[in-house]
Amino acid sequence: xxxxxxxxxxxxxxxxxxxxxxxxxxxxxxxxxxxxxxxxxxxxxxxxxxxxxxxxxxxxxxxxxxxxxxxxxx
Numbered sequence: 001x002x003x004x005x006x007x008x009x010x011x012x013x014x015x016x017x018x019x020x021x022x023x024x025x026x027x028x029x030x031x032x033x034x035x036x037x038x039x040x041x042x043x044x045x046x047x048x049x050x051x052x053x054x055x056x057x058x059x060x061x062x063x064x065x066x067x068x069x070x071x072x073x074x
Contacts, residue, residue, distance in 0.1 A: 037063030
């Protein structure tokens with residue numbers, strides 16, 4: 001668990017290389033991400049973003065709040 005250096009939102013990264021971790025690993029990572037995102041943005045104040053734009057060969061997911069894009073450039 002970390003904050004994305006580019007987006008400034010919580011994210012998880014699979015420790016192993018590859019874009020398709022086992023579902024049990026994905027479930028665990030997304031549960032951890034949900035706990036952090038709920039605490040930071042509220043239960044309904046964010047959404048998962050599992051699109052791997054910058055690093056397509058390494059699984060990661062972001063928790064994006066509605067204002068993340070504006071914060072990125074402020």
